[in-house]
Amino acid sequence: MPEIDNEVTTTQRDDNGPDEHWDQQVDLLVLGTGAGGLSAAVTAANEGLSVLVLEKTEFLGGTTAYSAGTCWIPNNHFQRAAGVTDDAEVASGYLDRLVGDKAPREVRESYLTNGSTAIDYFTKIGVGFWHSKTVVDYHPDVPGASLGGRALEPQTFDGRRLGKENFGRVRRPVPEFALFGGTMMVRRAEVNQLLTMLQGSPKPAGLALRLGARWAKDRLQYQRGTRLAMGNALVANLFHKLLERRGQVWFNSTAARLLTDDDGRVTGAVVAYRGRELRVRARSGVVLAGGGFSASAQWRTRYLPSPTPQYTRAAEGSTGDTISLAQAVGGTLSEPRDDNAFWFPSSIGRRKDGSTAVFPHIWDRAKPGIVAVNADGRRFVDESVSYHRFTRAMYASNSTTPSVPAWLVIDSRALDRYGLGMIRPKLPKAYLRKYVKSGYLHRGASIRELAGKIGVDPDGLQRTVSDNNRFASTGVDEEFGKGTSPFGLQYGDPNNKPNPNLGPIEQAPFYAMALVPTPLGTSLGLRTNADAQVLDVTGTPVPGLYAAGNDAASMSASEYPGAGCQVGAGLIFGYVAARRAASINNFPPVRPIRTNTSVEIS
Numbered sequence: 001m002p003e004i005d006n007e008v009t010t011t012q013r014d015d016n017g018p019d020e021h022w023d024q025q026v027d028l029l030v031l032g033t034g035a036g037g038l039s040a041a042v043t044a045a046n047e048g049l050s051v052l053v054l055e056k057t058e059f060l061g062g063t064t065a066y067s068a069g070t071c072w073i074p075n076n077h078f079q080r081a082a083g084v085t086d087d088a089e090v091a092s093g094y095l096d097r098l099v100g101d102k103a104p105r106e107v108r109e110s111y112l113t114n115g116s117t118a119i120d121y122f123t124k125i126g127v128g129f130w131h132s133k134t135v136v137d138y139h140p141d142v143p144g145a146s147l148g149g150r151a152l153e154p155q156t157f158d159g160r161r162l163g164k165e166n167f168g169r170v171r172r173p174v175p176e177f178a179l180f181g182g183t184m185m186v187r188r189a190e191v192n193q194l195l196t197m198l199q200g201s202p203k204p205a206g207l208a209l210r211l212g213a214r215w216a217k218d219r220l221q222y223q224r225g226t227r228l229a230m231g232n233a234l235v236a237n238l239f240h241k242l243l244e245r246r247g248q249v250w251f252n253s254t255a256a257r258l259l260t261d262d263d264g265r266v267t268g269a270v271v272a273y274r275g276r277e278l279r280v281r282a283r284s285g286v287v288l289a290g291g292g293f294s295a296s297a298q299w300r301t302r303y304l305p306s307p308t309p310q311y312t313r314a315a316e317g318s319t320g321d322t323i324s325l326a327q328a329v330g331g332t333l334s335e336p337r338d339d340n341a342f343w344f345p346s347s348i349g350r351r352k353d354g355s356t357a358v359f360p361h362i363w364d365r366a367k368p369g370i371v372a373v374n375a376d377g378r379r380f381v382d383e384s385v386s387y388h389r390f391t392r393a394m395y396a397s398n399s400t401t402p403s404v405p406a407w408l409v410i411d412s413r414a415l416d417r418y419g420l421g422m423i424r425p426k427l428p429k430a431y432l433r434k435y436v437k438s439g440y441l442h443r444g445a446s447i448r449e450l451a452g453k454i455g456v457d458p459d460g461l462q463r464t465v466s467d468n469n470r471f472a473s474t475g476v477d478e479e480f481g482k483g484t485s486p487f488g489l490q491y492g493d494p495n496n497k498p499n500p501n502l503g504p505i506e507q508a509p510f511y512a513m514a515l516v517p518t519p520l521g522t523s524l525g526l527r528t529n530a531d532a533q534v535l536d537v538t539g540t541p542v543p544g545l546y547a548a549g550n551d552a553a554s555m556s557a558s559e560y561p562g563a564g565c566q567v568g569a570g571l572i573f574g575y576v577a578a579r580r581a582a583s584i585n586n587f588p589p590v591r592p593i594r595t596n597t598s599v600e601i602s
């Protein structure tokens, strides 16, 4: 397998070398190595195009490498194999209801039409997925939502297949979502199994031993475990397929500007690489996949709601500069609306090495014995809704009562049993004290004392806790109906009766943790059409320019239909862009002819 080639002189075709106008010539130039960029690059290389990928940072994978890698793919092959053949139509209706006219329908139709095709394509070349059968869509109350079947998980990948040097390029996962300081990755299903050991189950001992032995061996040679899972597995596997097809990746490299011909066609870019500026020709086009703008404080201030989020768990490279490149050649932004992003409520902590940890609260809010409150000490939402809906509710509540930060309040028993944020279940008291000392966790001997410490209304909090305890005993949340939604129920505790999401807050001391809104991805992006072509102000494609992933406006605006719609959008529109660029004639534009409720599947 070819190693990463950082030398400009390497060519894939005879006519790829320099000439009097160009320092380097390729078919497709791709900016970014997340889901969007790698999908475009692998597809193009697989279609026989020469491909150069520029990655601004020294690492491959962007936010995709941090992610769970989940892809939301209605009508996927697992569903079809199980006899469900109408899911694209059903999902189409769901998106129509959820998104309406906030985003162009033709783009979401393209997502649905090309989603399963793209996954089948990647599966065939060895980028496989598992079926996450039980993952419920984020709006189960909206007709057309799926109660399980649309989410796919990337198969684990053996990083050793990349060779040591290339493996070292793969961005490391979020430390808090892996074991042993972020050096050992485990699948979500495996975490659940391993956690049962804390309850005394001997069953997962075999799994723990197997994973541990492999990790220990890997550490000696590779500094971290090479059995990659989730988003890390996805980007590493795509990287592997790209290298196999002689695609090149230049790290610490970007485009200073795009080049156009007299007709406005994007023909290449001036590339900043190793302190030089090179004119790179891109015969079939340029794909922008820089991951949107979550990591830019300036863009956040300009486009995200107030109070402006100060933190993000997205990778540092997503600063909007690829979007600016497109704007300079006529590309336009989608219309800013709503919150322009997808959201995690996160707690902010400090790691042992002094770095800041932004911990997304994805599952813990749904556990029994936890409430979320605003400055009045009152709840403002069913805590078990999706992270996106929860954060939106924070902002909505904040318009009348300070709710940023919001506070998760929990008692000793629930904290010990379920953990919270960075705090793992069954953590010894000495460690808990460290979290309190650092200000990550707040403790009170009584609810009133806790309220005083976190600056919320003590009467309000006392009333909220009394109400919660009543709801826990009856099993009915009279305020927000927690425990009635299939979404929330999946993350509750099935052994907790009478309601898996409701438990008393009664065992002192009591604890609280602050949550702030953090974008995990941005939904405002370049206007594109169904073929991933960037559009100008008149809605006409800028020839030769494509966008995928968060650089493109989200197909669902800032509505979050289900787990995996962002990595899904990267994979799908990267694939669409590359197929279009590879063969305009052989890959007809996606123009589904459909009624209100059906979609034509190619």
Ligand SMILES: Cc1cc2nc3c(=O)[nH]c(=O)nc-3n(C[C@H](O)[C@H](O)[C@H](O)COP(=O)(O)OP(=O)(O)OC[C@H]3O[C@@H](n4cnc5c(N)ncnc54)[C@H](O)[C@@H]3O)c2cc1C
Binding pocket: 031, 032, 033, 034, 035, 036, 037, 054, 055, 056, 057, 059, 060, 061, 062, 063, 064, 065, 066, 067, 068, 069, 070, 071, 072, 174, 253, 254, 255, 289, 290, 291, 292, 313, 314, 315, 316, 317, 318, 319, 321, 322, 360, 520, 521, 522, 548, 549, 550, 551, 563, 564, 565, 566, 567, 568, 570
């Ligand atoms: C903890 C976490 C978990 C998540 N889990 C999921 C999930 O399971 N499913 C899901 O759908 N979404 C998930 N998300 C969101 C999702 O990961 C991102 O929205 C998505 O991966 C973005 O993909 P992308 O290809 O657009 O960008 P990225 O993956 O961020 O890749 C962009 C790359 O482009 C590079 N780049 C930027 N500018 C330039 C430039 N000018 N030149 C060259 N390179 C440049 C960046 O450095 C980066 O490497 C999660 C997010 C987080 C933080």
